[in-house]
Amino acid sequence: MDKGNPRELWEYVLTQIELSISPANFNTWFRNSFIVKIGEDSVIYIGVPSQFFKDWYLKKFHSLLLKIVRDVSYEFRNIEYLIVKDEHRKIPKETKNVRGAMELPLDEFYINKSDSLNPRYTFETFVIGSFNNLAYAASQAVLNRPGITYNPLFIYGDTGRGKTHLIQAIGNQFKKQYPGQKVFYLTSEKFVVDYTDSVQAGTANRFKDKYRHYDLLIMDDIQFLSKKEKSEEELFHLFNALHDMNKQIIFSSDRSPVSIPDITERLKGRLASGMTIDIGEPDPESRMAIVKKKAASHGVILSDEVIEYVATSMSGSIRELEGMVNSIICHAQVKGFAPDIAEVRQSLRSFTRPQKNISVKNVVDRVAEYYGIDEESIYEKTRRREVVRPRQVIMYLLREDFSASYPTIGTKLGGRDHTTVIHSCEKIKREVIVDSELAKEIQDIRTLLV
Amino acid sequence: MNISIEKKEFSEAVHTASRFAERKSGTLPVLSSILILAGDDGIKMRATNLETGIDLKINGEVKSDGVVAIPAVVLQQIASSLTNDGKIDLEHTGDIVSLVSGMGKSSIKTVPYDDFPLIPFPENPKNRIVLPGVLLRSLFTTVASCASTSTIRPELSSIYIVIEGGILTAVATDSFRLAEKKVPLSNKGTQGKFLIPAKNAMEIAQALPDDDIIMSFDENQCAFVGNTGMIVSRLTNATYPDYRQIIPKESIVEAIVLRKDFEMALKRTTVFSDSFQKVRVSFDPKKKSFSFFARNADIGESSETLPAQISGSALDISFNHRYLSAVLALTSAESISILASGIGRPLILKGVGDTSLLYLVSPMNQ
Numbered sequence: 167m168d169k170g171n172p173r174e175l176w177e178y179v180l181t182q183i184e185l186s187i188s189p190a191n192f193n194t195w196f197r198n199s200f201i202v203k204i205g206e207d208s209v210i211y212i213g214v215p216s217q218f219f220k221d222w223y224l225k226k227f228h229s230l231l232l233k234i235v236r237d238v239s240y241e242f243r244n245i246e247y248l249i250v251k252d253e254h255r256k257i258p259k260e261t262k263n264v265r266g267a268m269e270l271p272l273d274e275f276y277i278n279k280s281d282s283l284n285p286r287y288t289f290e291t292f293v294i295g296s297f298n299n300l301a302y303a304a305s306q307a308v309l310n311r312p313g314i315t316y317n318p319l320f321i322y323g324d325t326g327r328g329k330t331h332l333i334q335a336i337g338n339q340f341k342k343q344y345p346g347q348k349v350f351y352l353t354s355e356k357f358v359v360d361y362t363d364s365v366q367a368g369t370a371n372r373f374k375d376k377y378r379h380y381d382l383l384i385m386d387d388i389q390f391l392s393k394k395e396k397s398e399e400e401l402f403h404l405f406n407a408l409h410d411m412n413k414q415i416i417f418s419s420d421r422s423p424v425s426i427p428d429i430t431e432r433l434k435g436r437l438a439s440g441m442t443i444d445i446g447e448p449d450p451e452s453r454m455a456i457v458k459k460k461a462a463s464h465g466v467i468l469s470d471e472v473i474e475y476v477a478t479s480m481s482g483s484i485r486e487l488e489g490m491v492n493s494i495i496c497h498a499q500v501k502g503f504a505p506d507i508a509e510v511r512q513s514l515r516s517f518t519r520p521q522k523n524i525s526v527k528n529v530v531d532r533v534a535e536y537y538g539i540d541e542e543s544i545y546e547k548t549r550r551r552e553v554v555r556p557r558q559v560i561m562y563l564l565r566e567d568f569s570a571s572y573p574t575i576g577t578k579l580g581g582r583d584h585t586t587v588i589h590s591c592e593k594i595k596r597e598v599i600v601d602s603e604l605a606k607e608i609q610d611i612r613t614l615l616v
Numbered sequence: 617m618n619i620s621i622e623k624k625e626f627s628e629a630v631h632t633a634s635r636f637a638e639r640k641s642g643t644l645p646v647l648s649s650i651l652i653l654a655g656d657d658g659i660k661m662r663a664t665n666l667e668t669g670i671d672l673k674i675n676g677e678v679k680s681d682g683v684v685a686i687p688a689v690v691l692q693q694i695a696s697s698l699t700n701d702g703k704i705d706l707e708h709t710g711d712i713v714s715l716v717s718g719m720g721k722s723s724i725k726t727v728p729y730d731d732f733p734l735i736p737f738p739e740n741p742k743n744r745i746v747l748p749g750v751l752l753r754s755l756f757t758t759v760a761s762c763a764s765t766s767t768i769r770p771e772l773s774s775i776y777i778v779i780e781g782g783i784l785t786a787v788a789t790d791s792f793r794l795a796e797k798k799v800p801l802s803n804k805g806t807q808g809k810f811l812i813p814a815k816n817a818m819e820i821a822q823a824l825p826d827d828d829i830i831m832s833f834d835e836n837q838c839a840f841v842g843n844t845g846m847i848v849s850r851l852t853n854a855t856y857p858d859y860r861q862i863i864p865k866e867s868i869v870e871a872i873v874l875r876k877d878f879e880m881a882l883k884r885t886t887v888f889s890d891s892f893q894k895v896r897v898s899f900d901p902k903k904k905s906f907s908f909f910a911r912n913a914d915i916g917e918s919s920e921t922l923p924a925q926i927s928g929s930a931l932d933i934s935f936n937h938r939y940l941s942a943v944l945a946l947t948s949a950e951s952i953s954i955l956a957s958g959i960g961r962p963l964i965l966k967g968v969g970d971t972s973l974l975y976l977v978s979p980m981n982q
Contacts, residue, residue, distance in 0.1 A: 193642065
């Protein structure tokens with residue numbers, strides 16, 4: 167707070183007063199008051215609407231107000247009350263001044279307006295490992311001869327593997343290599359929204375023209391186009407137009423073109439017509455390299471021990487890995503030095519999944535409760551259908567989620583043979599894939615067990 | 617506290633005081649209460665909504681001293697249902713007040729009175745004049761209706777009071793019409809001017825006694841002190857527009873009509889006025905007639921001609937009929953003088969023989 171700014175000072179005073187008097191009192195007496203000015207002799211002048219207020223402030227609130235402003239600064243000598251002119255009562259809203267200093271930077275989320283590219287994504291920050299080697303090579307080929315070598319370039323892989331980073335890096339590099347050429351990055355969702363908006367506004371023609379003049383078009387997450395037939399058709403025409411003019415197109419998706427459900431065959435064929443590359447799961451070495459590079463880009467040097475811990479403690483996407491690194495960096499920035507392994511363990515506890523220590527009985531209880539059967543019957547030798555299914559689900563859960571051994575599960579559930587258990591687990595595992603009802607049930611039970 | 621008051625006195629006091637209590641909810645509960653004080657200087661009722669405030673003296677018997685705050689609405693409802701003569705006794709024990717009148721007894725929960733505000737008296741009442749309350753009341757009630765009801769310009773929703781050379785002038789305008797009323801004062805020395813919110817003035821007018829009162833004011837506050845108590849009001853802190861410059865100095869035509877002719881003719885014509893409430897006024901010096909004309913596309917049209925004394929040139933000009941008829945409430949003169957100074961210029965209405973009033977109406981676009 168700037169104690170020289172009457173507005174900020176008053177806001178602070180109000181928050182303090184609000185705590186010490188009743189809401190009705192506060193609304194009655196403080197709604198229409200404000201600090202008129204802070205005099206040169208360090209006297210604060212408070213503007214009030216009428217004599218009623220002035221008398222009451224002097225009688226009731228003077229000492230409280232004085233205490234609050236003295237807490238802010240001992241400089242303030244006194245408070246005086248002025249009855250202000252009605253026309254001056256409503257003070258113009260000050261434009262919010264931008265605060266610098268203590269804000270942690272958010273420039274990672276800065277996005278260039280003209281091409282929607284995030285300048286953070288470059289090849290310099292891109293870690294190349296065995297898992298994305300091919301994709302990287304292809305993107306370099308595209309950059310060397312855009313529109314000719316691999317058109318379209320289709321990159322797919324699970325979430326958090328660096329697809330977006332790679333394709334945006336291509337865009338950023340393209341801008342650098344070919345100044346004057348136009349690049350545009352968008353997600354397929356944005357494309358759909360844009361299209362529907364333009365249809366609604368009756369400007370579909372302008373929409374067509376807009377996308378046709380780009381030299382490099384990058385479309386992310388193409389799988390979201392499924393079932394949006396009109397947009398697909400529009401994309402189909404756009405594709406043809408760009409492809410005919412030898413303009414480079416890059417797509418990304420979380421699965422290969424052939425396995426994107428519900429998109430028309432002719433679009434599928436076109437998506438796959440150029441180069442289709444898969445980004446696999448990063449190997450541990452690559453993960454360590456990613457952690458190292460990411461931390462270094464923020465000026466934080468982490469010990470090898472920490473890097474290894476972060477890279478291996480969690481399997482999963484690179485995005486989650488980045489989240490962990492970010493939180494370490496934040497810690498380092500606040501404390502002023504890089505954390506050691508113990509601290510990292512402490513601060514990353516929230517990222518690692520909680521260790522589940524639930525007894526077999528607990529699981530049985532929950533599942534029995536979920537299916538509305540008597541839990542005793544689970545342990546019995548009965549083969550009634552309504553009991554068999556839950557029993558198999560329990561076995562499956564114990565095996566999958568709690569990694570109990572087959573013989574243990576067998577003994578705990580009324581002395582069954584381990585082969586029975588294996589059979590049950592395999593059966594549920596098979597059925598879960600095809601039976602969405604069962605999958606949902608298991609999902610529900612899992613949430614109950616957490 | 618234990619007091620005893622005549623029922624009639626009690627209900628009048630409650631009705632007067634409750635006008636000044638806060639009617640909006642969401643503020644301090646004590647603001648919507650009436651504070652009753654019993655002490656060495658008799659019984660008093662106080663109420664305030666932080667705009668205006670009243671401190672009312674009541675005749676009654678004080679058996680024991682004390683202070684109590686009671687919701688104004690409750691008191692008002694009780695007061696309006698009191699019948700017969702006789703006394704009402706108030707006794708305060710704990711947080712309950714018992715009201716005993718005749719055979720009935722009611723117990724009312726009190727409101728904590730710690731937060732009851734002070735009622736401020738002007739700090740430096742060097743500006744003070746004495747005038748009859750009844751005069752001030754009629755001044756406020758007539759002029760206040762011409763003030764603006766919008767709060768956007770606080771000065772226009774106020775009555776402008778100027779005291780100069782032994783004359784008190786009250787002015788109110790909502791920028792479409794303006795009323796100026798003058799009353800002579802017995803005390804010629806005082807000078808000054810202030811703006812009192814019209815809403816407050818209306819409330820105060822209802823509570824003013826008929827006898828002489830002392831009106832005092834300073835920059836922010838004014839007070840009306842009579843032998844029955846004191847009323848205060850916040851003043852508007854704003855500059856009043858220089859209204860005198862819009863009053864036309866000369867006129868091109870003047871008509872004098874009888875009040876009752878004017879009233880009836882206008883009333884009939886307004887039936888046919890359109891959604892803009894437009895009525896055309898015509899001065900015809902040749903035929904010695906003054907006429908109203910109104911046309912409504914849905915209803916029809918009407919013209920009313922009334923005999924008049926006219927001097928000047930012929931003129932047709934349109935007005936909002938509500939603003940024309942308002943003059944009737946401002947003066948009680950038998951004849952009304954109407955002065956026009958041309959197309960697009962305001963019309964002046966006065967009561968013949970009544971020099972206290974000046975009423976100005978802006979014309980509507982033709």
